[in-house]
Amino acid sequence: MPASPLFDLTGRLALVTGSSGGIGFAIAAGLADAGAHVILNGRDAARLDESAARLRDATPPGATRTILTRPFDVTDRLSVEAAISTIEAEDGPIRILVNNAGIQRRAPLDVFPPEDWAEIIRTNLDSVFFVGTAVARHMIPRGMGKIINIGSVQCELARPGIAPYTATKGAVKNLTRGMCADWARHGLQINAIGPGYFETPLNRALVADPDFNAWLTKRTPAGRWGKVEELQGAAVFLASDASSFVNGQTLYVDGGVLSVL
Numbered sequence: 001m002p003a004s005p006l007f008d009l010t011g012r013l014a015l016v017t018g019s020s021g022g023i024g025f026a027i028a029a030g031l032a033d034a035g036a037h038v039i040l041n042g043r044d045a046a047r048l049d050e051s052a053a054r055l056r057d058a059t060p061p062g063a064t065r066t067i068l069t070r071p072f073d074v075t076d077r078l079s080v081e082a083a084i085s086t087i088e089a090e091d092g093p094i095r096i097l098v099n100n101a102g103i104q105r106r107a108p109l110d111v112f113p114p115e116d117w118a119e120i121i122r123t124n125l126d127s128v129f130f131v132g133t134a135v136a137r138h139m140i141p142r143g144m145g146k147i148i149n150i151g152s153v154q155c156e157l158a159r160p161g162i163a164p165y166t167a168t169k170g171a172v173k174n175l176t177r178g179m180c181a182d183w184a185r186h187g188l189q190i191n192a193i194g195p196g197y198f199e200t201p202l203n204r205a206l207v208a209d210p211d212f213n214a215w216l217t218k219r220t221p222a223g224r225w226g227k228v229e230e231l232q233g234a235a236v237f238l239a240s241d242a243s244s245f246v247n248g249q250t251l252y253v254d255g256g257v258l259s260v261l
């Protein structure tokens with residue numbers, strides 16, 4: 001249970017996209033630890049069921065939260081609309097949305113395959129618009145709701161070989177501001193989290209690359225990869241009453257990467 005009622009999410013329903021693994025799963029687990037009912041999402045129903053079982057196994061005896069799964073593809077607008085309607089009708093009002101699903105593709109921009117460009121834009125950016133607006137249309141009449149978009153340190157900085165990813169994350173930061181501009185007056189809070197470098201399947205190649213590890217150890221003031229659990233505090237803060245006057249912001253959780261050259 002959370003130490004302060006400010007961080008208590010008991011009874012609130014949270015949808016976390018792309019939460020079958022990596023950062024999304026850790027954020028879902030953090031929200032559940034703070035008391036939220038959690039809906040896990042991804043495209044692979046079997047993988048989602050395994051993740052939900054892991055989360056239920058970690059639930060302390062007597063805890064009343066529920067862990068649900070709703071597989072859908074965040075890049076498919078009609079599937080998104082249908083899934084959000086079903087969740088609202090069958091699972092309850094969504095109080096917290098985490099737009100986390102995302103992919104990475106690496107290649108120099110001059111040879112970047114156009115189909116990979118389109119897939120990155122669809123998954124990392126269109127999805128935030130599709131899921132964000134589908135959920136906001138339910139939150140607005142209720143006059144409340146928390147939306148957390150997952151950005152990156154690449155909201156601010158580029159690195160060779162990932163220009164399209166960087167473009168989407170910069171756009172997510174500004175879309176977060178735009179959502180705030182349109183929806184704050186309806187009682188919604190829309191913020192973003194910008195993770196630094198975390199060991200997840202998305203970074204599998206980099207985790208195995210000794211040169212990248214040497215670079216990261218030197219470049220990151222913390223001197224190490226982030227652990228996905230280290231994103232839970234920021235997520236619970238932005239999902240809870242503790243952040244009641246925070247809106248349109250991007251909170252970087254990066255071991256200091258953006259603070260030093």
Ligand code: NDP
Nearest residue numbers: 018020021022023042043073074102152195197198200202
């Ligand atoms: P993972 O590859 O570990 O997880 C990605 C998740 O997204 C999976 O659950 C995957 O499930 C899901 N997903 C992918 N495409 C879709 C889709 N079209 N519809 C629904 N779900 C989808 O990545 P991370 O956990 O590392 O990344 C999560 C987020 O964090 C991303 O937005 C990423 O950009 C961001 N981020 C990650 C950083 C890191 O260091 N790892 C740093 C900064 C930001 P499935 O494939 O089964 O659908």
